[in-house]
Amino acid sequence: MTKLLQASMDGVAVGSLYALIALGYTMVYGILKFINFAHSDVFMLGAWFSFAICGFLGYTTADHPVYAALVALIGSMAMCGALGFTIERLAYRPLRGAPRINVLITAIGVSLLLENVGQLNSNKFLAEYGIKFPFGTRPTSVPLLLPDQPLLSFALDSAHPNTLVNVLPVDVLVIGVAFTLMALLQYLVFGTSLGRAMRAVSYDAKTASLMGIDVDRVVSITFVIGSALAAAAGFLYGQKLQSLRQSADGLWVLLGLKAFVAAVVGGVGNVRGAMAGGLMIGLVEQFGAAYLSTNLRDLYVFSLLIVVLLFKPEGLLGKAVVEKV
Amino acid sequence: MGLLDVQGVGIAFGGLKAVQDFRLDLPKGALQGLIGPNGAGKTTLFNLLTGVYPPDTGTVKLGDRVLNGLKPHQIAQAGLARTFQNIRLFGDLTVLDNVKIACWSRGWTTTLDALLRTPRFRAEENAITTRSMELLQIFELDKRADESARFLPYGGQRRLEMARALALDPKVLLLDEPAAGMNPQEKVALRNLIRDVRDRFGLTVLLIEHDMGLVMEICERITVLDHGVVIASGTPIEIQKNPAVIEAYLGASPVADASPGAH
Numbered sequence: 048m049t050k051l052l053q054a055s056m057d058g059v060a061v062g063s064l065y066a067l068i069a070l071g072y073t074m075v076y077g078i079l080k081f082i083n084f085a086h087s088d089v090f091m092l093g094a095w096f097s098f099a100i101c102g103f104l105g106y107t108t109a110d111h112p113v114y115a116a117l118v119a120l121i122g123s124m125a126m127c128g129a130l131g132f133t134i135e136r137l138a139y140r141p142l143r144g145a146p147r148i149n150v151l152i153t154a155i156g157v158s159l160l161l162e163n164v165g166q167l168n169s170n171k172f173l174a175e176y177g178i179k180f181p182f183g184t185r186p187t188s189v190p191l192l193l194p195d196q197p198l199l200s201f202a203l204d205s206a207h208p209n210t211l212v213n214v215l216p217v218d219v220l221v222i223g224v225a226f227t228l229m230a231l232l233q234y235l236v237f238g239t240s241l242g243r244a245m246r247a248v249s250y251d252a253k254t255a256s257l258m259g260i261d262v263d264r265v266v267s268i269t270f271v272i273g274s275a276l277a278a279a280a281g282f283l284y285g286q287k288l289q290s291l292r293q294s295a296d297g298l299w300v301l302l303g304l305k306a307f308v309a310a311v312v313g314g315v316g317n318v319r320g321a322m323a324g325g326l327m328i329g330l331v332e333q334f335g336a337a338y339l340s341t342n343l344r345d346l347y348v349f350s351l352l353i354v355v356l357l358f359k360p361e362g363l364l365g366k367a368v369v370e371k372v
Numbered sequence: 373m374g375l376l377d378v379q380g381v382g383i384a385f386g387g388l389k390a391v392q393d394f395r396l397d398l399p400k401g402a403l404q405g406l407i408g409p410n411g412a413g414k415t416t417l418f419n420l421l422t423g424v425y426p427p428d429t430g431t432v433k434l435g436d437r438v439l440n441g442l443k444p445h446q447i448a449q450a451g452l453a454r455t456f457q458n459i460r461l462f463g464d465l466t467v468l469d470n471v472k473i474a475c476w477s478r479g480w481t482t483t484l485d486a487l488l489r490t491p492r493f494r495a496e497e498n499a500i501t502t503r504s505m506e507l508l509q510i511f512e513l514d515k516r517a518d519e520s521a522r523f524l525p526y527g528g529q530r531r532l533e534m535a536r537a538l539a540l541d542p543k544v545l546l547l548d549e550p551a552a553g554m555n556p557q558e559k560v561a562l563r564n565l566i567r568d569v570r571d572r573f574g575l576t577v578l579l580i581e582h583d584m585g586l587v588m589e590i591c592e593r594i595t596v597l598d599h600g601v602v603i604a605s606g607t608p609i610e611i612q613k614n615p616a617v618i619e620a621y622l623g624a625s626p627v628a629d630a631s632p633g634a635h
Contacts, residue, residue: 231487239487240472240497247462247473254460257422258474259448259540 049202049210054337055330060218060287062329063225067280068306069313069321070232071273077249077316078269081147084154085134087303088161089127089274093281094299095165095182096123098189102177108190116192116220116286123282124275131274132267140263162300182299189285193217221283228279229322232272236318245269249316277303301345305332308352314365323363327351374399375576376452376544381420381430382600390416391600394430396578398544403570403577405591405608407584409620413600414580415457418546422454423447434543453542455533457549457580463522467513467532470521471504474539504539510569511535527558531565538569544576545569551583559583563590588612596620 068090075083097119101107106115138157142150167180181187199214236242247255248265256262284302305328313324328348335347355362376398382391391413398404406414420427423444432439439447453474462470485493508514511531516524521532530550537545550566551559563586570577581587587594588608596604596611598620604611611617 235487239493240475240500243465243469243473246465246469250462250464251460253424253444254456254462255473256444257424257448257454258536259445260473261443261445 049207049212050337052212054333056212056214056218057337058330058333059326060221060225060329061333062309062326063222063229064280064284064287064325065302065306065309065328066322066325067225067228067276067283068303069310069325070229070318071277072307072310073313073315073318073321074245074269074273076310077318078245078252078266079139079150081150081154082307082315083139083273084151085138085157085161086273086277087300087307088158088165089131089134090277090281090303090306091165091182091299092130092161093123093127093274093278094189094285095180095281096126096278097282097285098181099173099178101190101192102179105177106190106192108192111190111192119192120224120279120282123278127278127281128271128275131270134274135267135270140266143263158300165299189282191217191286193220193286217286221287224279224283228276232276232318235272241265241268280306305345305348308348311362312352312355314362317362317364317366320362320364327363374402375435376421376578377431377433378421379431379433381417381427381432383416383420383425383428389600391420391597394420394597394602396595398576398578400543400576401570401574403567403590403592404579405587405594406578406580406597407582407587407594407611408597412597412620414597415548416600417597418454418548418580421447421546422452448540448542451541451543452546453537453540453544454546455530455537455548455550457552459526459529459533461521461529461532461536463520465521466518467508467521467524468501468504468517470532470536471507471539472500474536475500475504507535507538510572511565527554530554530562534565534569538573542575544578547577547579547581549580549582551581551586559586562586566590 068086071086071089072083075081075086100119100122101111101115104115104118106112106119134157138153139150142153165180165182169180170178173179179187181189193216195215195217197211197213197215198219200211202211234242236245244255244260244265245268247258247260248262252262255265281299306325309324309328310321311324312327313320313322315321328351331347331351332344336344339347359365374397376396378394378396378398381394382389384390394417396404406417408414416425419425421432421439423439423442423446427440434450434452437450439450439452442450462473465473505514505517508517511534513524513528513532513535516528521529524532530553534545534547534550547566551562554562566577566579567590569575579587579591591608593606594604594608594611595602596614596617603616603620604614606614
């Protein structure tokens with residue numbers, strides 16, 4: 048019972064992070080019909096930026112103001128938003144109208160570029176300002192910006208009074224921020240004129256432009272929003288798995304790719320599907336880790352992908368496109 | 373000089389000259405027809421006017437503003453709205469949202485306004501909704517405002533395309549075969565609707581149509597295209613008697629209801 052509750056909580060926490068990243072994949076796919084492979088690297092750099100902000104402002108695990116988490120979160124979201132805007136402007140927009148394979152290869156190129164930036168070791172100039180490269184050959188972890196005493200700690204099973212279920216502040220932060228952002232996005236897409244424009248561009252960009260919608264602007268905004276969500280996930284992941292010391296290519300980029308699986312499982316191009324897919328992937332991974340083996344956690348996720356692709360290739364909430372002959 | 377002034381516009385795809393040296397001077401309030409056999413370049417001309425293809429030669433002017441080089445969304449905002457030969461609604465969106473989309477371009481509120489639900493955002497959203505519902509009422513679609521556009525019957529979808537184009541608050545409305553696929557009753561209603569809308573909104577209308585009965589009845593002037601070249605221009609009576617036009621349609625009487633494109 049304790050295990051069940053702990054696994055569910057971790058699953059929802061990790062899953063909501065996957066969902067945040069998956070939203071970026073799915074929104075870009077919905078509008079431009081290509082998979083932005085650089086998105087997982089934007090997520091990695093989101094974690095990197097939050098680390099850099101902590102270094103620059105001198106926040107450490109032991110010494111930081113109460114609002115430090117908020118500063119790091121919003122700061123890295125803003126920086127990644129700018130990064131996403133730049134990537135789209137410089138790498139993808141010149142290829143608008145080019146065959147899709149060209150854009151895809153460019154995305155892989157951008158991805159490799161960012162991944163290698165993330166693996167840099169150090170830089171004298173930046174180090175003077177306290178900014179270090181955390182994911183290089185000697186990875187370090189992001190400073191914990193929240194108290195690490197559990198908010199709530201209880202035993203479910205009277206036979207094992209020492210097996211406690213712990214609700215840590217970081218879990219509350221992760222789930223709270225992730226769900227708030229998802230609710231905001233849901234409102235933005237389905238309740239505002241910008242969201243209407245996004246849905247129209249996604250349905251038929253050419254007609255949308257003839258109805259007075261500036262398609263380039265909508266695409267830019269989509270990239271900014273998607274990248275900012277990935278940055279939030281990057282920062283939160285760093286806080287949640289604070290003991291994590293992994294290189295960029297070893298872990299961070301793989302996490303981003305798992306979020307891509309979440310987008311596909313939910314139905315790529317579908318905003319609600321990405322949220323559902325993310326939660327599902329998170330739960331499957333954490334339950335597998337808790338009940339089967341921790342070492343095989345990637346296996347569960349990718350097996351789920353294969354099963355979904357076999358039986359419902361359009362994804363759980365996706366729409367099957369019937370090719371007319 | 374007219375409201376829409378088209379001078380010597382042309383475009384070639386590879387070696388094919390789809391439209392050559394097209395001239396048109398449309399005064400404000402005009403209701404002009406554009407006819408011609410299939411493949412004559414009528415829809416290509418609409419694409420040239422609305423910026424889908426940049427013309428190789430010539431200029432398009434709306435009032436005093438030169439439209440050449442503008443992007444499609446800028447041309448649409450400048451006041452040139454169109455419908456499509458093959459219906460191109462946003463099928464997944466509701467009927468109301470389809471119309472509201474076209475109102476968006478004139479909005480001043482930012483994303484931040486929307487997220488914070490500032491009074492400015494709410495006021496504008498309300499204004500857009502009210503205006504969109506008024507338009508839907510004119511086209512008798514208000515009762516189905518919340519349905520997905522693709523569930524509308526065919527005639528309803530054609531009317532929704534016109535409502536959506538009008539939401540842009542255009543000066544000139546380009547209608548690409550609005551009567552295609554309609555039954556006789558729907559055509560009669562459409563005929564009245566086009567006139568009514570022109571008068572009510574002070575529009576200038578350029579109409580592509582294969583239904584000669586409709587064209588001859590509502591258009592004040594008609595231009596005939598064949599192989600990308602204007603072969604005749606004049607009042608409906610003049611056009612009906614024009615030998616070049618009769619020849620272009622291979623002798624088929626242009627007043628007959630049969631498909632004039634049959635070779």
